[in-house]
Amino acid sequence: MKALVVVCDGLADRPVKSLGGKTPLEAASTPNLDRLASRGITGIVDPVAPGIRAGSDTSHLAILGYDPCEVYTGRGPFEAAGMGIELHRGDIAWRCNFATVDENLIVMDRRAGRIEDTSRLIEALRDIRLPGVEVELASLAYRCALVFRGEGLSHRVGDTDPHTTGVKVHPAEPLEDTPEARRTARLLEEFTTRAYEILKDHEVNRERRRKNLPPANYLLTRGAGVVPDLESFHSRYGMTGACIATTAIIRGIARLAGMRVLRAEREYTARAKQALAALEEVDFLLMNIKEADEAGHDHSPEKKVEVIEAIDEMMAEFLEFVRDNYLVVMSDHTTPCSVGDHTGDVVPVLIAGPEVRTDTVVAFGERACAGGGLGRIRGLDLMPILLDLLNKTEKFGA
């Protein structure tokens, strides 16, 4: 028996007036999801805990069985892993943006005009040497990851990114009064200062100025975190695992858990076939589908309905799979179109497969699933429940 967990990012929503008081998931036509809900057992999930607004990262960690309250100190490590940096336990990692600042270090553009190619800039930054610290860098367009490796470091350092334009870059500051945090802040300040010196007159940026494009002359850092020691998915569960995701951070979580990370097919049905093909080789596949979340962030219930109906079509590919295997479909958090960001509402879940205790729920929706046979569970409960259905659980006692 294999297991496929499809996480529809930000799928869940709140009632939307323009949809007659329905949520996008309730308003969308979803014959396949409804069929899976009928054949399966449903419920509602607190991704982390009731009312907690989970990020996609903390929620996916919980879904994979890693307690985010233990392993998550910041987004940096997962982003860095997603960009392909080989991380070691204890590394300090940041998410960064190539940004545009003026001569007074006032942020003019947090994404440097969404610059597409930063490979030469990254190469130039690799020349920076810091005392007692190994530095690693990777970038994908304007996004970048920065890693410090060495003894006596701390992730308790504030963002240098002011998260808005028109204000000055923040100095790197320790968030606690320890030698490690003070040292890390000093080193980060030194790094960003020297990065600015290298970037401001770099040929790439001189060229951008000539073309009237904002120069990528500053590296804004945020989301400092310490790389956790995640027990590998394989050693933890005795199953081989893979992940299909377009988002760097989800790919990073899977990488840190030692899972295979596959490049997602663009088109949904192709991606579903890709998942089934991957499951010929691995025992467990996590698939993240990003688009519903983007519709939520864009305050667009109509777009969200559209995305959901496309996801539903894709689900037809799994109807055969659930005869002998287990499929989980859920959302990682709620992204209400009214709010345009994550909220702490519960999310719907369905588990379909040969031995589930079906319930009376015949539609996959936020409110329908609240009456389901799983009741209200937490993200961290999912793997134990799934492992039990897969018959991979040891008895506790006799």
Add this chain to the structure above:
Amino acid sequence: MKALVVVCDGLADRPVKSLGGKTPLEAASTPNLDRLASRGITGIVDPVAPGIRAGSDTSHLAILGYDPCEVYTGRGPFEAAGMGIELHRGDIAWRCNFATVDENLIVMDRRAGRIEDTSRLIEALRDIRLPGVEVELASLAYRCALVFRGEGLSHRVGDTDPHTTGVKVHPAEPLEDTPEARRTARLLEEFTTRAYEILKDHEVNRERRRKNLPPANYLLTRGAGVVPDLESFHSRYGMTGACIATTAIIRGIARLAGMRVLRAEREYTARAKQALAALEEVDFLLMNIKEADEAGHDHSPEKKVEVIEAIDEMMAEFLEFVRDNYLVVMSDHTTPCSVGDHTGDVVPVLIAGPEVRTDTVVAFGERACAGGGLGRIRGLDLMPILLDLLNKTEKFGA
């Protein structure tokens, strides 16, 4: 007000094809259980935690309010208590089998032909003296319990029972690199070696060989555990408690909790009357009914339906009781006939009594109870809920 908790061992199941997709509990005719569900409040219970495959032992500990994650290190202590050995906190206890081995210590029969009387063999083994350790023994047919009492011992010792025939007896080995574990393993090895010397030519076994019966010439040990310091049921809850169970381990748990243990009447209705009579004297009675679990282990849904219908008949005896007292009926874990062993699915529960908030559930079944007013709770939640209904709970705050 009194409380009766009836735990139907392994009652819960998964949908069974030969029963038209119903579980045995759903397929069985259970007018009395359904009546109790209608008059009571229902719900689903994770005996230990979602997806965790509870043993009967860990589940009963949780139901009685003792956290198995704190007090349970192995089955040995509960088995030994169930066999009547007076245990002290810190004792190391094993479950043992009298087994048959050949001259190369290859296990031929793990139960020595299910030998019925081992009292003379146990008496002979009492002569074994170990340095610095007091040894206790008890047996019931081929089953036996072994206890080491003394300083500097550990339960982190592997099974000498290979759990199969045709292979050699395992040497006693420490499971961790501590002086205590190494010493305990050495002492256990010495004990089993000397036991073999005594048993192999014992008159009882010479007699068995003459009759062509397999000799009970070896003591296989397993399930080492350290005796926990269970606060007595009475001091914990301010109630006197008793237990009716046929299984040694459940009797052992009750004994370790300081509860009175009654010899179960064989016939169900007589056993129900016995429970009501006992409740004239004590405040709380735990009754374990073993047979549904056995049907699950035997992969027999038909037998399970039969057992459930017999249990239902017995429930008629309690319809009067719940006018003024509280009755809990539940399963301690799921034993699906398809799996033939425990799984981690939730189990149904009903609580009937004068002041429960009834719900809309009118049948006692796995899926019906998922819609009940208790929602999804854990085994450890049961005693606090019951104590509150019994009005025996202190206010937390003002």
